[in-house]
Amino acid sequence: MLEAVNLRLWIRGARPRTLTTSVASVMVGAAMARLHIGQMGTCIAIHPEPASCAASRAQQSLLLGRFWPVAILCLLVALFLQIAVNYANDYSDGIRGTDAGRGADESKSGKPQRLTASGLVPAKHVLAAAVVCAGIACVCGIAAVVLAKAWWLLAVGVASLLAGWFYTGGKHPYGYAGFGELGVFLFFGLAAVLGTEYALCGTVDVGGLLGAVAAGLFSCLIMMVNNIRDIDEDREHGKHTLAVRLGEHGARILLNACCAAAWLIALLMCSTLWWPWGGVLMLSGAGVAGTLIRSVSQGWFRSALTAASFQTLLFAVVLAASVAL
Numbered sequence: 001m002l003e004a005v006n007l008r009l010w011i012r013g014a015r016p017r018t019l020t021t022s023v024a025s026v027m028v029g030a031a032m033a034r035l036h037i038g039q040m041g042t043c044i045a046i047h048p049e050p051a052s053c054a055a056s057r058a059q060q061s062l063l064l065g066r067f068w069p070v071a072i073l074c075l076l077v078a079l080f081l082q083i084a085v086n087y088a089n090d091y092s093d094g095i096r097g098t099d100a101g102r103g104a105d106e107s108k109s110g111k112p113q114r115l116t117a118s119g120l121v122p123a124k125h126v127l128a129a130a131v132v133c134a135g136i137a138c139v140c141g142i143a144a145v146v147l148a149k150a151w152w153l154l155a156v157g158v159a160s161l162l163a164g165w166f167y168t169g170g171k172h173p174y175g176y177a178g179f180g181e182l183g184v185f186l187f188f189g190l191a192a193v194l195g196t197e198y199a200l201c202g203t204v205d206v207g208g209l210l211g212a213v214a215a216g217l218f219s220c221l222i223m224m225v226n227n228i229r230d231i232d233e234d235r236e237h238g239k240h241t242l243a244v245r246l247g248e249h250g251a252r253i254l255l256n257a258c259c260a261a262a263w264l265i266a267l268l269m270c271s272t273l274w275w276p277w278g279g280v281l282m283l284s285g286a287g288v289a290g291t292l293i294r295s296v297s298q299g300w301f302r303s304a305l306t307a308a309s310f311q312t313l314l315f316a317v318v319l320a321a322s323v324a325l
Helices: 002-013 020-040 051-065 067-096 123-148 153-166 180-201 206-229 231-236 242-273 277-283 286-298 301-324
Strands: none
Touching (some): 020 051, 020 067, 020 301, 051 067, 067 123, 067 153, 067 180, 123 180, 206 231, 206 286, 231 242, 277 301
């Protein structure tokens, strides 16, 4: 029984509802890469076949042969990196005292229980878990880079690790200065989507960039919900998140604007790729955005976080279906 309780604590500490950002970003990058690879073998049917067509088909065959191994490795990198960031955030906020009041069970406090703040898990064990998860992400990342022969992605991986730690770690964490959403947009949006696309097809394009912007905005919404929920505690502990800086009203306006922008890009992409059904499928989930905005305005943050996580994954699934169909 004790082991089961400890396992539930660790799973809760990994913050499963936030992991959709990692899955969605990799799915978006993989979908755009698959679209690009599929277009590589398109040539005019003439005889004899031009050398350029033969070369394109050979490259297409090579990329398709390693597509799924690299895609799975990219997914593992994103997942374990985010879990590492979540544990590191738990550790850093816990030892700073920012998570005071998070020691109670979620059902009683209304806010997610934290491992370090609860005192049920020693802080050094939480830090060790973050290091282990970061190590697994590194191993998977190196394997993906070797398969894809995209060596410069190692620099992106190192930058992502550093960004994850200094979000709440170090002497001057940027998450305490209001730049958390920017970090999420850059690393769980642009870097994750475009890095996946490049690893899979050796290039990035406008479609990938649009997908990265939409995925980044959807990911930011999850952090915005958390920061609006925690605005009073963060202000009390000197954590000047963007929500604290803007105030609750301003933070809600920004959340609404980012939600609208993300949905506009998502509808544009899905409709263009699979007219009109991609747009229809995306619109079928538009009620989730309404639930998100309404829940935040009424202080129902648990349902708001669920809605934010769902719409992030919805975009990735509908985009992948639009590319495939």
